[in-house]
């Protein structure tokens with residue numbers, strides 16, 4: 286099951302709707318700050334909305350007059366049937382033109398405002414700390430930027446206009462019918478509120494169900510997303526049918542909810558038809574007796590009935606809109622919650638990267654302890670003490686889950702230490718500018734993920750402003766240039782989706798070229814666990830050696846053969862440093878973990 290919504294509070298139900306209270310409404314209105322830059326267009330759109338809503342109200346009046354003049358009951362301006370018909374036509378024409386401009390202007394406002402919201406959300410997402418993403422599923426985060434924003438857009442363009450139109454119809458309609466005949470109006474209104482109340486209760490139930498249907502559908506999408514992202518795993522485990530069954534199951538649930546929603550929707554429509562038309566028959570019957578008594582003109586009865594239909598339709602529509610406003614308020618709340626999340630303290634100025642101060646690369650871990658924010662009960666690191674002087678090379682070895690990657694994550698300040706301190710060039714990294722720190726660290730990760738663009742773009746990711754020559758030099762140093770040139774499009778070869786798929790060793794060399802281009806003072810090499818063929822391995826190793834020159838390097842080593850030359854090896858186990866020393870020293874103590882790991886790997890190979 287997807288976790289739903291962020292920080293749902295008491296006023297927000299589990300379906301993500303928001304009770305319409307004064308407070309929630311006031312908070313929801315804050316999203317309209319995004320409309321402010323387009324306020325003039327918004328006001329013009331609003332003007333057309335008022336005009337189109339009001340012109341429409343003249344329609345029943347003129348139809349009544351048309352009827353009166355056809356039966357010879359009219360006088361003055363409304364005597365001429367043709368004139369009234371032309372008037373009617375003009376009104377409809379005006380209504381059509383006003384509606385066009387209303388839609389046009391509101392679309393301009395909502396499309397732009399919504400793009401601004403999406404831009405801000407995205408910019409927020411990429412600047413939020415890693416811990417934010419660990420607490421949520423990707424599908425859930427993307428739905429903020431897609432579904433929730435779409436709901437706000439609906440609210441800004443359609444819902445708001447409809448709300449206004451229906452309310453105007455209701456109020457102006459009631460005023461006009463009162464003015465036409467108090468008696469008939471009172472008769473109509475005596476039957477109407479009952480229908481209104483029932484319609485609202487019904488409407489609410491339906492909104493709840495349709496939201497539930499949407500959520501069930503979202504759950505089915507989560508399965509599609511997850512399995513498509515990990516399609517290799519699904520196939521490797523021959524779990525296709527298992528996934529199909531899982532998907533079918535959730536689809537079944539969605540259909541069940543959708544059908545139950547449809548049942549209520551059908552009943553609602555029946556109720557509206559029977560109830561409202563029944564009401565209209567009553568009004569016509571009573572109105573006919575008034576006409577027979579000479580209390581009102583026949584034309585007025587026709588106008589009255591038309592206004593009653595309008596009023597009825599707007600009441601039905603308002604029930605629908607109530608749910609939409611609720612949903613939009615819920616979506617707004619979730620969007621605003623994200624926009625208020627605290628970003629990482631990186632330097633966002635445009636010159637930040639070009640003016641980064643270069644660090645020496647002295648690193649020191651002082652009694653570092655750490656637990657992940659999502660699992661605070663488990664201490665992943667305890668009492669980690671070591672220093673790496675600028676230019677030195679240190680290797681971290683140890684069993685899987687020992688805490689090696691965590692040690693690196695702390696250096697990147699993806700998380701803050703929970704005990705002790707971590708200094709670079711003698712300064713606690715918590716007091717250091719985050720952009721400076723990260724700009725000085727280059728990472729070649731275990732699993733290199735390339736972006737879907739060209740090889741050139743992927744290398745230039747290390748320094749987007751790099752020149753063509755610098756990119757080529759970096760590719761050469763990384764032993765990547767030769768294989769890149771074997772592709773017909775060279776550096777322009779697309780990788781990933783729709784492009785060429787690079788082998789593990791090739792991807793690593795692209796990542797190395799990227800790191801060379803970044804030219805960091807500190808380097809983190811996370812060795813691939815999967816071994817490459819010896820030719821590829823040799824090329825990668827040479828590229829790594831080139832990359833390490835003159836940089837402080839921390840290697841997470843899985844294949845011990847590659848780290849004999851490092852200055853110091855730290856053996857990590859259970860979140861602690863259990864052995865420390867050079868390869869020669871550690872391999873000499875026969876009972877040591879390192880010596881045993883070495884023996885094990887030797888036997889395996």
Ligand SMILES: Nc1ncnc2c1ncn2[C@@H]1O[C@H](COP(=O)(O)OP(=O)(O)OP(=O)(O)O)[C@@H](O)[C@H]1O
Nearest residue numbers: 419657659660665684685686687688689690691692
């Ligand atoms: N993001 C996370 N949230 C919570 N716990 C985590 C997280 N990442 C790792 N852990 C836990 O922290 C411990 C150390 O993990 P870490 O990835 O540092 O080990 P490692 O030595 O790098 O292992 P490997 O060699 O398999 O990569 C493990 O028990 C792991 O389950």
